[in-house]
Amino acid sequence: MTEQTAGSIPRRPNKLIGMLKGIALIRESVVGMIGLGLILFWVFVAIFAPLLAPYDPLVQMTPFATPGAEAPDGGTFILGTDHLGRDILSRIIYGAQRVLIYAPLATFCAYAVGIAMGLAAGYKRGWVDDVLSRIGDIILSFPILVLYVVIITTFGASGINIILAVTFASGPGIMRIVRGLVLDLRNRDYVAAAQTRGESAWYIMFAEILPNARGPLIVDACLRLGYTTITIGVLGFLGLGLPPPDPDWGGMINETRAMATFAPHMTIYPCLAISSLVLGLNLLADGLREVSLKD
Numbered sequence: 001m002t003e004q005t006a007g008s009i010p011r012r013p014n015k016l017i018g019m020l021k022g023i024a025l026i027r028e029s030v031v032g033m034i035g036l037g038l039i040l041f042w043v044f045v046a047i048f049a050p051l052l053a054p055y056d057p058l059v060q061m062t063p064f065a066t067p068g069a070e071a072p073d074g075g076t077f078i079l080g081t082d083h084l085g086r087d088i089l090s091r092i093i094y095g096a097q098r099v100l101i102y103a104p105l106a107t108f109c110a111y112a113v114g115i116a117m118g119l120a121a122g123y124k125r126g127w128v129d130d131v132l133s134r135i136g137d138i139i140l141s142f143p144i145l146v147l148y149v150v151i152i153t154t155f156g157a158s159g160i161n162i163i164l165a166v167t168f169a170s171g172p173g174i175m176r177i178v179r180g181l182v183l184d185l186r187n188r189d190y191v192a193a194a195q196t197r198g199e200s201a202w203y204i205m206f207a208e209i210l211p212n213a214r215g216p217l218i219v220d221a222c223l224r225l226g227y228t229t230i231t232i233g234v235l236g237f238l239g240l241g242l243p244p245p246d247p248d249w250g251g252m253i254n255e256t257r258a259m260a261t262f263a264p265h266m267t268i269y270p271c272l273a274i275s276s277l278v279l280g281l282n283l284l285a286d287g288l289r290e291v292s293l294k295d
Contacts, residue, residue: 032287038280042273046096053090054078057247060085067265080265082256088266091247092273098248099277102159103228106166110228111221113171118178119205123186133179136172144169148231152240159242162235166228177220181213188212222285226278233274249274 027033045052054075055061061072065081079088121132139147151165185191186209194204235241236250237257244251249270256266 029287029290031283032290035280035283035285035287038276039284042096042277042280043100045093046100049093049097053087053093055087055090057086057091057094058245059087061087064259064263066263079269080263082252082266083259083263088252088269091252092249092269095247095249095252095270095273096277098159098242098246099229099232099274102162102242103225103232106163106232107170107221107225107228109163109167110170110224111174111217113167114174115178115210115217117171117175119182119210121175122179122182123201123205123209129179132175136175139169139172145234148235149238149240152235157235157240157243162232162241166231170224170228174220174224177216178213181216182209185209185212219285219288222281222288226281226285229274229278229281 055071062069062077062081063083063085065071065077065085067078067080069077069080071077071087077087077089079092081087082091117132117136121129147169148165151168152161155161155164182205190212191204191208194208199208232241232248233250233253236248236252237254239251239254241250241254242248244255252270253267256263260267
């Protein structure tokens with residue numbers, strides 16, 4: 001057995017072992033565990049929203065009820081109600097479903113586009129790199145929030161259009177990251193070995209290069225997921241988020257911002273929900289970075 005063959009056989013099991021080791025090492029990062037705990041909390045809330053929410057988030061009861069006020073059915077409005085009498089706690093709980101569906105989906109789509117463009121640009125080089133890089137530069141030259149607003153106002157406010165807007169605006173940034181990683185990895189020995197075996201370019205990019213670039217991409221994905229969560233909240237605050245009456249954290253802030261002076265609970269609690277989820281994602285990213293430095 002040649003040295004090349006002997007060196008290439010155990011490489012895939014080693015990747016799996018490395019991944020399992022990374023999962024185990026996250027327990028050694030206090031920051032990462034706190035972030036993971038916050039994320040799992042909101043995932044739990046979103047999954048079991050019908051069981052956790054005390055009321056229907058769309059039912060109108062007692063307007064402007066303060067936190068702890070008594071409900072008409074004898075229960076308690078733990079976080080109070082909004083200007084239409086809808087229970088804020090129930091709307092926050094159901095709003096977690098919207099955020100944890102659209103934010104990861106939008107981030108995943110942006111990464112699918114960005115990774116494909118970055119792999120092609122970094123590995124193919126030449127005119128492919130020039131064309132894709134110029135397209136990315138043109139998109140990134142626009143202020144990202146303005147780009148979101150233009151896209152949403154043009155095509156309308158909906159979950160699908162939010163996903164398309166995030167993909168269009170974030171894909172070029174991800175492409176730059178992937179392209180830089182590929183430029184470093186394309187000259188490694190295992191890539192040369194795959195080329196010698198006659199593997200296709202797409203196989204080399206997705207099976208050889210991409211798995212070895214996963215570390216920085218996973219950390220960036222956690223951070224970008226937080227940015228996307230903030231983006232959905234900002235769009236909702238601007239009235240360009242998910243269409244009412246479905247509960248949306250940003251939309252809740254937008255609907256009650258004019259009443260924040262005399263009923264601050266209507267805006268504070270949705271803000272805290274957004275902040276806690278984004279904080280969890282950022283802390284998890286910091287923990288993963290710590291793990292990558294130890295590994």
